[in-house]
Amino acid sequence: MSAMSRPSPIIAPSLLAADFGRLREEVAAVERAGAHWLHLDVMDGHFVPNISFGALVLNALRPHTRLAFDVHLMIAPADPYLADFAKAGADHITVHAEAGPHLHRSLQTIRALGLKAGVAINPATPAEAVRHVLDLVDIVNVMTVNPGFGGQSFLAGQLPKIAELRRMVTEAGRDIRIETDGGIDAASAPRALEAGADVLIAGSAIFGKPDYAAAIAALGTGD
Numbered sequence: 680m681s682a683m684s685r686p687s688p689i690i691a692p693s694l695l696a697a698d699f700g701r702l703r704e705e706v707a708a709v710e711r712a713g714a715h716w717l718h719l720d721v722m723d724g725h726f727v728p729n730i731s732f733g734a735l736v737l738n739a740l741r742p743h744t745r746l747a748f749d750v751h752l753m754i755a756p757a758d759p760y761l762a763d764f765a766k767a768g769a770d771h772i773t774v775h776a777e778a779g780p781h782l783h784r785s786l787q788t789i790r791a792l793g794l795k796a797g798v799a800i801n802p803a804t805p806a807e808a809v810r811h812v813l814d815l816v817d818i819v820n821v822m823t824v825n826p827g828f829g830g831q832s833f834l835a836g837q838l839p840k841i842a843e844l845r846r847m848v849t850e851a852g853r854d855i856r857i858e859t860d861g862g863i864d865a866a867s868a869p870r871a872l873e874a875g876a877d878v879l880i881a882g883s884a885i886f887g888k889p890d891y892a893a894a895i896a897a898l899g900t901g902d
């Protein structure tokens with residue numbers, strides 16, 4: 680699809696790259712700058728080698744923004760915490776296919792909580808891993824870095840997987856968003872969109888820039 684005919688992507692700034700001493704202001708700033716969703720990376724120091732923040736931070740931010748909270752759980756197991764994140768204000772909860780032990784059950788639980796359900800897959804995980812849960816998901820998150828840290832380089836080898844997932848989603852005939860997560864900047868964004876992603880998650884490429892609105896515009900248009 681050409682850039683001309685492609686619909687505008689959803690832009691989801693990743694809070695992981697924000698100034699943690701000024702989270703409320705940072706969220707307000709990306710909302711003013713035109714962000715569509717806020718991506719919240721929850722890390723447990725076990726499933727991934729880093730610890731970020733948990734439901735208390737979502738709860739504290741929830742009254743201060745209308746942005747949808749797109750919560751990316753990099754925790755294992757996730758199930759004992761799903762209700763906490765729902766209560767704290769998550770709109771979407773994404774769990775990793777690799778986090779186990781029962782992906783199908785985790786997705787059922789998220790839906791039963793009344794939220795949009797997402798599945799994320801690591802770079803080494805094939806697209807096929809999500810085929811049998813496509814009837815339960817609203818979002819597929821394709822990790823374009825190894826999860827755990829912001830500021831890593833985009834793994835272009837994941838582009839064929841994004842394209843394969845786009846074909847699978849089209850065949851499934853369901854309205855499922857495909858996120859590309861990690862290393863997204865003005866150079867990689869158009870490649871991910873061309874492959875079939877429709878949600879761009881970006882931390883450093885937005886919060887690392889002085890002008891958030893310009894940074895968001897640069898991702899959406901590839902300028």
Ligand SMILES: O=C(CO)[C@@H](O)[C@H](O)COP(=O)(O)O
Pocket residue numbers: 693695696718720751753824825826827828829830831860861862863880881882883884
């Ligand atoms: O889930 C993750 C990392 O595990 C991402 O959401 C990153 O936070 C994206 O950061 P950048 O690569 O855009 O800096």
Ligand SMILES: [Fe+2]
Pocket residue numbers: 693718719720751860880
């Ligand atoms: Fe993420």
